[in-house]
Amino acid sequence: MTYAPDNRAYYDADSHIMELPNFLKEYADPHIREQVPEVSYAASSITDEEVAVLMARGGKHAEDHVSNMIKLGSDLIRGPKEIQALGAFNASERKHAMDILGFKRQLVFATHVFYCLFTPVPKPTLSFVMEQPVLTIAPWRTSVTMIIV
Numbered sequence: 071m072t073y074a075p076d077n078r079a080y081y082d083a084d085s086h087i088m089e090l091p092n093f094l095k096e097y098a099d100p101h102i103r104e105q106v107p108e109v110s111y112a113a114s115s116i117t118d119e120e121v122a123v124l125m126a127r128g129g130k131h132a133e134d135h136v137s138n139m140i141k142l143g144s145d146l147i148r149g150p151k152e153i154q155a156l157g158a159f160n161a162s163e164r165k166h167a168m169d170i171l172g173f174k175r176q177l178v179f180a181t182h183v184f185y186c187l188f189t190p191v192p193k194p195t196l197s198f199v200m201e202q203p204v205l206t207i208a209p210w211r212t213s214v215t216m217i218i219v
Contacts, residue, residue: 072172073144082168085176088158089183090129091121109182116152124153131156136163146170 074080091108098106111121124131131139131154139156142149146156146167157164168176 072170073147074172076172079174080172082171082173082176085178086181087178088153088155088181090153090159091125092129093159093183111153111182114152114182116154120153130160131163140166140170143170144172 089109091111093109094106095103095108111118135154136156139146139149149155152158155167156170157167164176168174
């Protein structure tokens with residue numbers, strides 16, 4: 071039995087992706103990649119050690135962790151949170167979690183990346199590319215997008 075009853079379609083409207091530290095850098099244009107900060111977990115209950123273990127594993131949960139989360143069945147909703155949750159940052163895990171919980175779709179919001187996007191930025195720098203002045207002000211800051219999966 072799923073968490074959400076199967077007598078109608080349920081849509082989760084408050085889900086969050088747990089961005090890994092390299093999330094912004096991975097998708098940034100190559101010419102600004104080194105300027106982009108890593109996603110910080112400073113405002114989180116997750117420790118730096120937990121993040122380091124995950125990243126050392128290639129940004130993946132351990133197979134036994136995934137297996138244990140799946141075994142929770144509909145109690146998955148009460149299971150580990152943040153980056154320890156099933157599907158926190160992995161699309162195939164998230165699909166499995168949605169099936170277990172009985173949700174048809176999710177509205178997914180960013181979480182920790184907001185900290186990077188709205189922290190103070192250094193003063194603008196003036197640089198020359200091909201002899202034309204270029205003003206650079208936090209080029210990695212773009213609009214925030216919600217993802218429906």
